[in-house]
Amino acid sequence: MTSLMGNQSRGETIGYSFSEPTSANVKQHSFYPYTDNGGSTLGITGSDFAILAGDTRSTSGYNINSRMVPKVFRIxxxxxxxxxxxVLLSVVGFAADGNALKEKLDTMVKMYKYKHGKPMxxxxxxxxxSTILYEKRFFPYYVHxxxxxxxxxxxGALYSYDPVGSYEREQCRAAGAASSLIMPFLDNQVNFKNQYIPGSGAGHALEAVKAEPLPKDTVKQLVRDAFTSAVERHIEVGDGLQMMIITKEGIEEVFIPLKQD
Structure with missing residues (x-):
């Protein structure tokens, strides 16, 4: 023990951990290639149609990059x-990843039609x-x-995804910066959550309102109301509303002005 402790002054102990603090300056390096460009999207389906919509504002923090960046695309x-x-696709989050994902899916759908002679x-x-997103799960597309x-x-069919490919079919879904504001509105007006028929029972025995597909004109107005409300409360949403309606006749695209402040 004498040789082992020979270089140690009285009261000091020997540490054998590689994480012992040193007097040298420690630098931590990190790499984070993502950013959030703001904006919101939503989708609602009906008995013979589906609507995807999104605002056109692109942001970086408190800066507005552009007031006309569509987030809904034909595939x-x-x-x-x-x-x-x-098929329609909406992407919101990191704009560069959204464009890359859109281009990849669009190419694969076109290749399928070329090879099989029919649309996917x-x-x-x-x-x-889902497969495209899952293939990138270790470096995912930073989009919803x-x-x-x-x-x-x-x-009408609507599918929502997380960044690594988990998905489900839904009647309505909101995504992006103002999703926490829009989704409760859709739950109330489209899914009829916690709504009951007056006079259908006593106390807690009221009969719940059954969720049924809404008419197209009603849904279009709900989309406008949802974004009109969101832009009042969220600085990353605004400028314009892009709405695409897909029916058996084709796809209709509509642009509606929103607040610009």
């Missing part, structure tokens, strides 16, 4: 006009998008994606 259509597309169904496209179209029976 599998003509390169210039988008004609012939039967919305359910197959939903599964393919929503896919919409008409299923084999002509009924």
């Amino acid at each position: 599998g259509g003509d390169d210039e006009t988008g004609e012939g597309a039967q 169904s919305v359910s197959a496209c939903a599964q393919r998008l 994606a929503i896919l919409a179209g008409l299923d084999e029976e002509g009924v």
Whole structure:
């Protein structure tokens, strides 16, 4: 013990941990390639249609990068006009990742049509998008994606995703910066959560209102109301509302002005 303790002054102990503090300056290096460009999207389905909508503001912190950055895209259509597309995709979060994801899915849907001579169904496209996201799970696309179209029976179909590919079919879904403001509104007006029929029972025995598909005009007004309310409370949402409605006749695109402050 004498040789072991020979270089130690009285009262000091020997440490054998590699994490012992030193007098040298310690520098920590990190790499974080993501950013959040703000904005919000939402989707609602009906008995024979589906609507995807998003605002057009792009932000970085408190800065507005652009007031016209669409977040809803046609998938599998003509390169210039988008004609012939039967699927819609909305992406919100990191804009560069959103564009990369949109381009990859669009290419795969076009390749499918070229190889098989028929368009890809919305359910197959939903599964393919899940696979694309899962393949990047260790360095994921920093986006919240929503896919919409008409299923084999002509009924509106809506699929929402997390960044690594988990997805489910829903009647409505909001994503992005103002999703916490919009989703409760959709739960109330579309899913009829915690709504009961007056006079249908006594006390807690009231009969719940059954959620049923809403008419297209009603849904379009709900979308406008949702974004009109969101821009009053969230600085990363605003400028314009892009709304795409897909039916068996095709895709209709509408732009509506929103607050710019």
